[in-house]
Amino acid sequence: MEANTRDTGRLPAAFLTPGSSSFMDFLAGHQPDMLPGNRQLPPTQGVIEAPHGTTIVAVTFPGGVVLAGDRRATMGNVIAQRDIEKVFPADEYSAVGIAGTAGLAVEMVKLFQLELEHFEKVEGAQLSLEGKANRLSTMIRSNLGMAMQGLAVVPLFAGYDLDRRKGRIFSYDVTGGRSDEQAGFAATGSGSLFARGSMKKLYREDLTEEQATTLVVQALYDAADDDSATGGPDMARRIFPIVTVITEDGFRRLTDQESSQIARSVLDRRLEEPDGPRAALL
Amino acid sequence: MSTPFYVSPQQAMADRAEYARKGIARGRSLVVLQYADGIVFVGENPSRALHKFSEIYDRIGFAAAGKYNEYENLRIGGVRYADLRGYTYDRGDVTARGLANVYAQTLGTIFSSAGEKPYEVELVVAEVGETPEGDQIYRLPHDGSIVDEHGSVAVGGNAEQISSYLDQRHREGMTLAEALKLAVQALSRDTSGSEREIPAERLEVAVLDRTRPQRRKFRRITGPRLERLLAGGGEGGAAATDAGKGEDPEDASEE
Numbered sequence: 001m002e003a004n005t006r007d008t009g010r011l012p013a014a015f016l017t018p019g020s021s022s023f024m025d026f027l028a029g030h031q032p033d034m035l036p037g038n039r040q041l042p043p044t045q046g047v048i049e050a051p052h053g054t055t056i057v058a059v060t061f062p063g064g065v066v067l068a069g070d071r072r073a074t075m076g077n078v079i080a081q082r083d084i085e086k087v088f089p090a091d092e093y094s095a096v097g098i099a100g101t102a103g104l105a106v107e108m109v110k111l112f113q114l115e116l117e118h119f120e121k122v123e124g125a126q127l128s129l130e131g132k133a134n135r136l137s138t139m140i141r142s143n144l145g146m147a148m149q150g151l152a153v154v155p156l157f158a159g160y161d162l163d164r165r166k167g168r169i170f171s172y173d174v175t176g177g178r179s180d181e182q183a184g185f186a187a188t189g190s191g192s193l194f195a196r197g198s199m200k201k202l203y204r205e206d207l208t209e210e211q212a213t214t215l216v217v218q219a220l221y222d223a224a225d226d227d228s229a230t231g232g233p234d235m236a237r238r239i240f241p242i243v244t245v246i247t248e249d250g251f252r253r254l255t256d257q258e259s260s261q262i263a264r265s266v267l268d269r270r271l272e273e274p275d276g277p278r279a280a281l282l
Numbered sequence: 283m284s285t286p287f288y289v290s291p292q293q294a295m296a297d298r299a300e301y302a303r304k305g306i307a308r309g310r311s312l313v314v315l316q317y318a319d320g321i322v323f324v325g326e327n328p329s330r331a332l333h334k335f336s337e338i339y340d341r342i343g344f345a346a347a348g349k350y351n352e353y354e355n356l357r358i359g360g361v362r363y364a365d366l367r368g369y370t371y372d373r374g375d376v377t378a379r380g381l382a383n384v385y386a387q388t389l390g391t392i393f394s395s396a397g398e399k400p401y402e403v404e405l406v407v408a409e410v411g412e413t414p415e416g417d418q419i420y421r422l423p424h425d426g427s428i429v430d431e432h433g434s435v436a437v438g439g440n441a442e443q444i445s446s447y448l449d450q451r452h453r454e455g456m457t458l459a460e461a462l463k464l465a466v467q468a469l470s471r472d473t474s475g476s477e478r479e480i481p482a483e484r485l486e487v488a489v490l491d492r493t494r495p496q497r498r499k500f501r502r503i504t505g506p507r508l509e510r511l512l513a514g515g516g517e518g519g520a521a522a523t524d525a526g527k528g529e530d531p532e533d534a535s536e537e
Contacts, residue, residue, distance in 0.1 A: 009387035015359040016388075023369075026362050034370070114369055117498075121337050121361045 023118035024111070024139075036107055037142025047150040051080035053105060055191035055223045055230040056087065056097035058158045058169045059203065060184045061212040064247035065167025067158040068216040069097045070191070070224060071239050072231030082234065087242045089251040091116045094132055094159030095244050099189030101151040108139055108153055115139075129161040133170040133178055141176030156188045160246045167246060185215075191223030191230035198222035201279040213243050213254065217262045218276055233263035298393065298400045302424035305402025306348040311438030312406075312486075313468055314345055314431075315452060316417055317461035320410045320491045320499065324465035325438075327486035335488040337500035339364040339376045341410050343490045347438030348403035348424075356385060356405065373497070378409030382420040382428055390426020400424055404437040410490035410499050414454065436468070444468045459511050462487065466512065482509050 014030040024035065032038050051073040058067045073081040080102075087097040088109050096112060098105035115135055120126050127135070136157055143153055157170040169181040171188060185203050187195040198219040207215065217233075220241050224232035233240050240263045243254040254262075270276060289297075312325030312334055323335040323345050335345045338360050346353035360381055368376045385405055393400045405422040421429040421437060434452040436444035447468045456464070470480050487503040494501065503511065 009384070010391040011359045011363065011384055011388045015362045016355050018355060018358065023362075023365055027366070030362075031366070111369070114365055118361065118365050121365075122358055124331075124333065124336070 021119045021122040022135075023115050024135075026118075035142070036104065036111065037139070037145075039146075041146060041149055041151075044149060049075055050151065051075045051084075051102040052229070053084060053086045053099050053102045053189065055187065055189040055195055055220060055227065056099050056156045057187045057192075057195045057199065057216050057219045057223075058097070058156055058181075058185065059199065059207070059212045059215050059219075060158075060167040060169060061207040061209055062205075063167070064160055064209065064245060065158045065169060066209070066212045066216050066243065066245050067095045067097050067156065067169075068213075068220060068241050068243040070220050070231045070241055071234070072229065073102050074229045077228075079231075082231065082237065083239050085242055087244050087253075088113070089244070089253075090132065090157070090159070091120070091126070092250045093126070093162060093246060094129065094157065095246055095251055096136065097156045097158075097188070098153060099155065099192075100153040101146075104143065104146060104151055105153040105155065108143065108155070112136055112139060126162075128163065129159045129168060132159065133157055133180075136170075137172065137176045137178045139176075140172050140174070144175060147174045154188050156186060158246060160248060160250075162248075165248070185219075187219065187223075189230070191220075191227035194226040194230075195219040195223040198276070202277065209245060209247070213245065214262055214266065216243060217241055217259075217266050221266055221270065222276060233260075233267060235264075235267070294396075295394075299425060302393070302400040302402050306404050306424060306437075307439040309347045309349070309438050311436055311440045311444055311469060312345055312347055313434060313436045313444060313448060313465045314406050314408055314419060315434045315448070315456075315461045315465055316414060316419070316432075316454070317456045317458050318414065319458065319493050320489050321408045321417055321419065322458060322461050322465065323406075323408075323486075323488045324462060324469065325486050326469055326480055326484055328484055334486055335502075337498065338381065338407070339368065340373060340497050341490065341499050342376065342378050342381060343408050343410075343488065343500050345406040345408070345437070346403055347441075349401070352401045353403040353405065356388070356401075356403065359388070360385065360407075378407050378418045378420060382407045382422060385422050386426045386428045388426075389422060389424060393425045404441075406431075406435060406437055408490060410492045412492065440471075443471070447471060458489065459514060462511050482512055 020026060027035050053073050056069040067087055069086040071083050073084040090096045090113055096109055116132060152174045154172055154174055161168050169186045170178055171181055171186045172178050185199040202215050221232055224230040240259040243259045245252050310326045315322050325334045327334050336357055338344045344357055344360060363384055364376045389401055392398050401424055407420045409418045411417045419431040419435055421431050421435050434448040451464055470477050487508055489501060490499045
């Protein structure tokens with residue numbers, strides 16, 4: 001006699017099927033409609049207006065990596081939110097910063113965090129950093145349909161590689177293409193061009209953690225200087241960039257006080273030199 | 283054509299229960315105890331990789347005695363249940379009570395369906411609260427019943443004897459070191475009442491520590507840290523020292 005698995009309240013078969021350690025695979029089998037990639041958007045005219053997150057920057061230093069983001073979300077020419085948070089811990093040793101459609105991006109991060117945690121609990125071991133980066137790739141790719149209608153999500157992923165004992169940065173394109181940033185710095189979002197230019201001139205390989213956190217704030221300042229969609233430090237409202245550091249000791253988000261101090265010192269220097277520190281000509 | 287023997291329902295159930303109990307009794311016992319800062323899981327386990335205790339969700343831990351493949355399946359089912367629930371609603375909406383109910387339904391259905399072999403497992407689902415009063419411990423025997431436990435609980439082969447030993451000696455507000463020592467004493471008494479030594483490397487220990495700053499309160503205690511706790515009887519501040527950010531280095535690599 002076959003047990004009735006519908007009306008007894010017991011766990012459905014999908015829950016007890018051994019094999020997969022991936023939460024997304026489980027969801028695809030059990031409740032596919034809950035996966036963001038399976039949603040079909042009706043064809044629309046023009047671009048859908050939704051808040052967009054803007055600039056994320058990352059810098060490696062010996063011993064770890066820094067990931068930071070500004071606090072602005074825009075919708076067309078309107079500032080949709082002044083204090084949005086766009087940098088999240090993915091797990092103990094990695095973080096993800098998001099640029100693009102804020103609503104979809106936040107959901108993607110939530111699912112990504114869960115995917116890593118689920119694997120860790122089922123397997124009893126963490127995914128490798130490469131493995132994590134690949135999972136994120138798959139998630140971005142599954143959003144391609146939405147991206148083609150103007151709702152793209154392009155994150156920046158940074159983490160401490162416990163095997164290679166160093167911080168690493170992965171950047172993505174809208175199709176899920178992933179690149180391991182060897183240069184030591186990377187940026188994404190509307191202000192990324194300006195931020196990258198700034199970092200190119202300021203970056204060196206022997207930065208300390210403190211210098212690296214200052215560098216990302218400088219880069220975000222330069223991005224805000226030239227890109228209207230990127231927010232600079234807001235002294236009046238006390239809104240400062242989110243700066244996170246990942247080292248061997250794990251993920252740490254700088255407190256508001258720490259990040260305001262960095263922002264203040266950058267700002268103080270800019271009152272004298274509005275364009276920021278100058279690099280040597282030759 | 284042969285006529286099947288008539289077996290009364292009482293007899294059929296009693297046979298199944300006996301079958302399951304015998305299977306569980308073959309496994310080693312484990313104990314779950316409340317202490318001042320949380321809930322500690324202690325068991326004898328020669329394997330480093332095949333765990334008896336694991337994390338289900340932020341505040342929820344899982345312990346099982348019996349047949350490995352069966353409880354491992356239930357464990358993964360529980361992780362999927364909890365993660366799906368947390369993803370659908372909110373992390374705060376995942377509770378030990380809900381999980382224990384689902385386990386009870388699953389075990390109960392399997393136990394009473396004639397077509398399936400009863401599971402030879404006994405589970406404990408524990409949730410650590412903000413205060414000791416908020417702690418919840420549920421014991422789930424093979425037949426799908428739920429027992430709401432307080433203070434201490436033992437499951438597995440020698441459970442009754444160990445439980446009564448623990449009941450007499452366990453008190454509220456023990457430190458982690460005290461609770462751990464009591465658990466090891468209880469586990470090292472065999473059926474005849476004499477004691478044997480369980481070396482630290484054969485112990486599997488995990489805690490749900492409410493003082494942990496992270497959202498996820500579950501952590502394993504292994505290696506030097508475990509030896510320190512077992513040796514240092516006066517380590518009353520053990521629970522307090524692991525609350526801060528400066529955790530043991532082995533803790534970081536382990537998670």
